[in-house]
Amino acid sequence: xxxxxxxxxxxxxxxxxxxxxxxxxxxxxxxxxxxxxxxxxxxxxxxxxxxxxxxxxxxxxxxxxxxxxxxxxxxxxxxxxxxxxxxxxxxxxxxxxxxxxxxxxxxxxxxxxxxxxxxxxxxxxxxxxxxxxxxxxxxxxxxxxxxxxxxxxxxxxxxxxxxxxxxxxxxxxxxxxxxxxxxxxxxxxxxxxxxxxxxx
Amino acid sequence: xxxxxxxxxxxxxxxxxxxxxxxxxxxxxxxxxxxxxxxxxxxxxxxxxxxxxxxxxxxxxxxxxxxxxxxxxxxxxxxxxxxxxxxxxxxxxxxxxxxxxxxxxxxxxxxxxxxxxxxxxxxxxxxxxxxxxxxxxxxxxxxxxxxxxxxxxxxxxxxxxxxxxxxxxxxxxxxxxxxxxxxxxxxxxxxxxxxxxxxx
DNA sequence: CCTTTTCTTGACACCGTGTCAATTGACAGG
DNA sequence: CCTGTCAATTGACACGGTGTCAAGAAAAGG
Numbered sequence: 001x002x003x004x005x006x007x008x009x010x011x012x013x014x015x016x017x018x019x020x021x022x023x024x025x026x027x028x029x030x031x032x033x034x035x036x037x038x039x040x041x042x043x044x045x046x047x048x049x050x051x052x053x054x055x056x057x058x059x060x061x062x063x064x065x066x067x068x069x070x071x072x073x074x075x076x077x078x079x080x081x082x083x084x085x086x087x088x089x090x091x092x093x094x095x096x097x098x099x100x101x102x103x104x105x106x107x108x109x110x111x112x113x114x115x116x117x118x119x120x121x122x123x124x125x126x127x128x129x130x131x132x133x134x135x136x137x138x139x140x141x142x143x144x145x146x147x148x149x150x151x152x153x154x155x156x157x158x159x160x161x162x163x164x165x166x167x168x169x170x171x172x173x174x175x176x177x178x179x180x181x182x183x184x185x186x187x188x189x190x191x192x193x194x195x196x197x198x199x200x
Numbered sequence: 201x202x203x204x205x206x207x208x209x210x211x212x213x214x215x216x217x218x219x220x221x222x223x224x225x226x227x228x229x230x231x232x233x234x235x236x237x238x239x240x241x242x243x244x245x246x247x248x249x250x251x252x253x254x255x256x257x258x259x260x261x262x263x264x265x266x267x268x269x270x271x272x273x274x275x276x277x278x279x280x281x282x283x284x285x286x287x288x289x290x291x292x293x294x295x296x297x298x299x300x301x302x303x304x305x306x307x308x309x310x311x312x313x314x315x316x317x318x319x320x321x322x323x324x325x326x327x328x329x330x331x332x333x334x335x336x337x338x339x340x341x342x343x344x345x346x347x348x349x350x351x352x353x354x355x356x357x358x359x360x361x362x363x364x365x366x367x368x369x370x371x372x373x374x375x376x377x378x379x380x381x382x383x384x385x386x387x388x389x390x391x392x393x394x395x396x397x398x399x400x
Numbered sequence: 401c402c403t404t405t406t407c408t409t410g411a412c413a414c415c416g417t418g419t420c421a422a423t424t425g426a427c428a429g430g
Numbered sequence: 431c432c433t434g435t436c437a438a439t440t441g442a443c444a445c446g447g448t449g450t451c452a453a454g455a456a457a458a459g460g
Contacts, residue, residue, distance in 0.1 A: 026311045026312060027312075104311075108308075108311055111226045111304075111308055112226060112227075124372075147386065147390075152383070155369060155373040155375070156383070156387070158368075158373075159365055159368050159369055159373070162364065162365070162368060164362065164364040164365075165359055165362070165364075165365070168358075168359050168362060169355060169359055172324075173355040173358075173359070175355070183352070183356070186347065187356070187391055190347075190390055190391055191387055191390055191391065
């Protein structure tokens with residue numbers, strides 16, 4: 001792949017990003033993206049054989065751009081399990097708005113397109129791993145709530161952190177991002193941490 | 201509308217139901233439904249001008265069949281706010297699997313179709329009202345958690361009870377229905393009820 | 401200058417929704 | 431028995447979006 005080829009590829013991905021982040025991600029057509037990138041629709045297919053490939057590439061690009069791995073990993077350096085849980089929620093919670101457009105496009109596609117479904121599932125499984133690790137940290141500290149097995153606790157955390165929940169709270173309920181993060185943190189602690197029920 | 205007309209309408213709606221409940225609701229086409237109902241695709245459009253109308257009618261049919269209003273209303277007769285919360289969650293939580301196919305079809309459509317979006321939003325607003333009422337009952341008892349305003353508490357409950365969360369926990373996490381209901385009840389109580397943090 | 405790669409134009413197949421027109425069959429009332 | 435009405439049928443078609451294909455232009459690089 002020559003330099004030119006790479007340049008165009010990048011331009012396409014950036015165009016996709018730009019189109020997707022400005023609301024109504026599902027309404028963004030392959031032709032719209034091509035126009036934004038300054039190439040023909042067919043040239044787009046030369047670089048990305050299918051829409052799912054383009055979404056996938058763009059999502060990866062965003063991951064790199066925002067260094068999400070680094071951010072999530074940073075939460076691992078927290079001293080206690082509880083602090084780690086907080087840091088994890090904050091890192092992911094603040095990442096969601098940045099990828100929301102892309103996420104929405106994926107979510108709309110995944111029911112009808114095998115490739116989109118796989119790509120999205122992989123991303124969500126990565127998050128799930130992070131959840132499991134955070135729960136393990138709680139468990140090591142002995143601060144995991146006795147109400148839940150580690151597996152169940154991880155499932156709950158993972159579900160709390162879903163893009164759909166973020167969407168519902170931020171859009172349908174009108175919450176601010178700050179509120180979303182703080183309430184989610186508090187709720188997770190309350191549900192998953194064995195906070196001395198007696199006394200405080 | 202003659203009897204015959206009504207009969208066909210009902211047959212269509214039942215065919216829709218049957219097709220939708222057997223997984224992959226999004227893959228169900230107008231033609232499939234017509235075939236199942238034993239009429240031509242065009243006759244279907246004679247009764248329901250658009251797919252969204254058909255989904256809406258079918259959802260209403262299910263509501264009546266399962267008497268969801270009655271079930272949700274029954275939770276209002278609980279003695280305490282906490283009992284009411286439990287009853288509400290159970291009533292709704294056990295209704296979700298019955299309408300899941302329909303819900304999925306709506307959710308897939310609502311991003312691209314105005315009518316579908318409105319129909320679905322109405323249904324969800326009805327649920328939201330129920331959530332608000334349950335929270336008010338807690339508040340009257342003085343058992344609402346001091347962590348949340350009534351509005352915020354209702355938002356949290358509403359989000360917890362979303363079809364998407366049910367889907368994720370039951371399908372992606374492999375929870376049983378029983379587990380889903382019991383964990384959701386317990387979580388709601390823990391998040392929203394001012395359970396004597398000191399002592400028990 | 402010639403070759404390879406990239407991109408362009410334009411046409412087309414496929415699929416699902418929704419529309420239209422012409423026709424058939426059944427049933428009811430005068 | 432004829433006529434009008436209503437439900438349904440058949441078959442064709444427009445539209446919008448994805449993905450494919452072929453022929454040729456343009457640009458980069460040796």
